[in-house]
Amino acid sequence: MELGSESGTVAFKTDMRQLDKGLISLTAMVNRANHGTVYFGVDSTGYVSGLQVDAPLFDKIRYAVRKNILPRLTVDVVEHVSTDGKSYVSVSAAGFETPYSYDGRYYVRNSVNDDMATPETISRLVLARRFDAMKETEAYSQDLTFETFGALMVSHGRRPRRDRGYYNTIGLLTREGDFNLNAYLLADRNSVRLQVTEYYGTTKEAFSKITDYGGKCLFTAMREVYDRVKMRNQRTVNTDQGVRAGTALFDAECLKEAWFNACLHNSWRTGIPPMLSIFDDRFEIESVGTIPFGLPQEDFFGGRSMPVNESLYNLASSLGFNEHVGRGVPLVTDRYGRNTVRIKSGTVTVTIPFAFEPAWVADREWTAEYGMPVSPQEEEVLDYLLFYTDAKLADISENTGLNLSSVKRIIVKLKSKGLLENTGTNRNSIWQVSSSYRRD
Template sequence: MSEEFLGNYGLLNQNGRMNMNAYLMADRNEVRVNVVTFEGTDKSVMSHRTEYGGQCLLSAMDEVLHYFQSSNVTRVNVTGTKRQEESLYDFPSFREAWVNACLHNDWNNALSPAVYVYDDRIEIVSYGGLPYALSLDGFYRGTSIPVNKSLMTIFIAAGEAEQSGHGVPTIVDRYGKEAFRFADGMLTVTLSFSFEPQQVTARKETLRRKDGLSQNEKAVYEILRGDGHLTLKEVAAKSGLSLSGVKNICKSLQEMNLLIRVGSRRDGYWEAK
């Protein structure tokens, strides 16, 4: 790339060296963009984390968009003769929130935006407050004052953004002003789910079944959850139960979908949910 090209897109500093924007656009970098899923409605139990960083910011951003577009399940509601589809969350709102998070994030602090998924909502978090001279009312109306004008130019050229100011109003129209929260130098955009995700319902049902287990069932379950490669004779020895009793309990746990046998009876193992 020519120096003129780099200069036109704001990828050079005053000394003619590559700047932070150039680093963000590099094919390889140390920018980490995380999507973290939690069990429940707070951060006490993390389910899994996926990292999309280490590459051009535009590529990482698009991968996150693709993930949430493909995972946005739809529920069909039938009332009389009417059939209505309802998405778990409004994807256009998510897209606006996520692109804005990547674009307007304060990258000088080396902190990346992130997405947190809970049982009942998605939170898109970015760093930095309102742009200078932009009021909260102006923000909600969609007044566009880019924090990083050079990065905005790159996003527009890549077809990822447009300085129309419709992003925030799109979210406000769907989720209200309360979707936005400015605190501790961060902006959090909360998109509440339209209904309870199937995996959340299934997990709650599993917990309900566990709570209903007898003392002996709980003992066998916990032993196999700790080591699924134990034989039933070893489970009987550890639990103090008879072998026939352990077999019956394992069968019952399988019927409750709390225990799965993976592989053959001889070479397989137990997987506790």
């Protein structure tokens, strides 16, 4: 009788003298594919040669597994009998807490070979565990409430309940029934800080400010960051050849996909949240993690989806945060090029470049050279008052072509900018234009 051929998840060993090699193959397969089976009493061609099976043999296998494989791996040991009456044994396992070691060493299945894992491979296995680590990581606090998350679910037609059975169904509890890391991230209060960091220039040398959006339900904080940053979008207008066309500063949809994906695929067990940085020429979104182990880079850039935090990802999908599975990376690379996604040193960085110089950069540069920036209408008012310091509001309106309500509004703005003061009584007011306002 023949069992076929060896593969990435199947290995054959002739007898129990190859027990160590067989269990090395098992850990290598689990590290690669999260499951595997080793047959003892079967030669390398798949032919059942048979072996003597008794109770001590089962004990020997289980003891070797307990002694040598870490983290603990539960195995299923089964005796089989071939059609010609020969006994053989299968040892099967499924595990998701990769990487697993055998006798202190790590192996990864490569076709039908068991290769020693390099330090880089081990790091990738740790950062890109295929199992849902979020579900089995106990929350830092068990005193959690979910009013905000519950309201989000109701707004999407769900009917959340406040009981452990429901929390378990949606992935908020560990196997032991405690709140897990998913629950902590989605709770009304937590210590997770989503931050937007701003810099002057195109490097991190000149720091401007940090805005904190954390301490609340992750989904709410994600949306707040995106909504606030999206407001920075601007549009230039080109009327060449009589056609009115506009160019946006950045693609808002690319920004949304990149930011939401960073939050949902971040390696949250490190305790490091994703960050959005604003430079003069781009956004940068950085998260902790890497391409899932076993997922070719071409498949990653092609849009193949392999969620690292599957239960969190599924909850986000049900609430409309990622409507198109696998869409994010191709959307960004098709729009901005493949080099905008950088994967290195356990981090993923996505760059969203600006199409032109943002107004806030131009304003800052103008302010540095000339003082507080002003609009064309404000310039008209200031230019007039430089020469007619005793002008009335009606005079300003008549000579600038601005209506009276606009003049009043502009006067208030100029005062708030420190560019204009007036002294004296209402009837005999004297205007003083700040010396920081200079005209070429």
